[in-house]
Amino acid sequence: MSDEPEHGAGTEPVRILAPDGSPVGDADVGLSPEELRDLLRWMVLARRLDRECIALQRQGELTVYPGFEGQEAAQVGSAFALGQLDFVWPTFRELAVALVRGVDAVQYLQYHRGTWHGGPYDPRATRFGPICIPIATQLPHAAGYALGQRLDGTDAVTIAYFGDGSTSEGDFHEAANLAGVWRLPMVLFCQNNGWAISLPSSEQTAGEIWRRAEGYGFPGVRVDGNDVLAVHRATQRALERARRGDGPTLIEAMTYRIGAHSTADDPSRYRDDAEVERARAADPIARFRSWLLGAGHADDGFVTACEEQAEAFALEVRAGVIATPAPPAEWMFDWVYADPPSSFERQRDEALR
């Protein structure tokens, strides 16, 4: 296995499994059969929870919810490669990453229930940063965190997630540039899901996102984001490289947002159903399941068990979400300042009287 990330030829992303699940590359990515089964388990779990969240929103139990169906391989494959001390800076669409990191789903969903902003979970304990809505603004945070980790002499790596739309923002450029100049132990993980709300990635940027890395002085790699093995291997290599002190890597995982941008969005206004159907044919879960079964790493019984487990999990999370009350009114004031001014405390008293 080469130390350097693989580069796709032209626009062709690096791939281990073809869309039908047949191997087209070395499928040995260093995972045990049990770990390989875990990949499927997480993807099935994540998809089932994602669908439950959309139902919860329709039923008025969540506010606007951004689904990620179709992106399970990109999220699970990358998150599964992370070490315990590595730190994730997510956008608002990384629920599957959060699950793999061990973030409590009910706590995470307080964000979408509208009972708290940012990180209802403990970002330092989970090593999963606050949910971030302003596009690309989490990337400079990741750069700063990576710098802080290096100054402390740890070998922990920081991974920042972002979408194709983020790469048009100044913060993407500023963070990538800092990562390059300072050779930060950092992975810039782009999920190119084809769409930024209504704008196709072809109108977002005229070039290829992975190629931008060269301009920042570090390697870029384009992988098939619906191929969980390819994503995992690319992430693993980028992490190893960063851990060695060789600096950042930009990974562009080519995937597709099967659903709407969020539950408030109607994609029929801007894209064809035919395109979505073609994307469904490249489904990341079906692809990996087919390979896993064919390679003899799992059987139908395991697949059924995964689905049953996911069903039970979704119902458990549903119950937890519905049971989450509105926060006490004083929480609006409690953490604005560590050392609150007296005029602020007087306002608090006025509001809570």
Next chain:
Amino acid sequence: MREWTMSGALNRALYDALADDPRVLVFGEDVGRSGGVFRVTDGLQAEYGEGRVFDTPISEAGIAGAAVGLCFAGWRPVVEMQFDAFSYPAMEQVVDHVAKMRMRVRGRVDMSITLRIPAFGGIKGKEHHGESPETYYAHTAGLKVVAPSSALDAYRLLRQAIADPDPVIVLEPKARYWSKESGELASDGPKIGDARVLREGENVTFVAYGAMVARVLDAAAILADEAITARVVDLRSLSPLDDAVLERSARETGRVVVVHEAPRSVGLGAEVAARIMELAFDHLQAPVARVTGWDTPYPPASLEQLYLPSVERICDAARKVVAY
């Protein structure tokens, strides 16, 4: 007793903060090898090394955003934005994250960030080098905003800002960087949130901050010859404001003139006037007056003295409220 320039006192504050707390980092554009365009970081990199005092690319949003990430990693960033208007590219990071992050994570991570910004006008600067951005920051919940007027107080405020668990914007008056003050540097004394009464008086209160404090003191000296005694309040802390000193001064003098360089409309003077009305309405003997920059962009160097509140305008405003 040693004499300090404000630039020198600020430099010493950074030097001492770096010595006292190994988690303090100083970074920004040209702060390392060059020592900063106003020399405030001069010699710090040589003393503390490139790991703690370092140059950044020209990247204000990246700098402010990196400070947020560094707080998560347990560091205490002290960041320089090279000039007032150059802090605007970082505005999204400051408003969306620096100010809100502590609440977003339920207090699990403090945003102990000090954002130093050479601010205000009066140095014949190029355009975009004379802005008064205090209202943007003072209007943002979660931030504290201070503006020193003298060398010794600049030392105190910067030390307190760095030690503060909350993000503090330090607006350093460029026009006063080379002003001198004699005395011992100390970080104790008035806190962030406290105003200082620099001169006692009975007929009118001047409320000012930053470079305008010196002009207000000049005005008070002139008015004394006319038998008008003016109290001078140096706000120092623009957010939070010192309600107690404002209230007491308004009650005792009955007349207040607020002076700032920023444009008048929706400026800090409006907030000071509103607070005084809320706290001391029955004691006022004249409407609160504002002497400010005009509602124009900061003008070219040759016109800046027409824009800035002059000693004459300040005196006239005081005479009017006294005669009201």
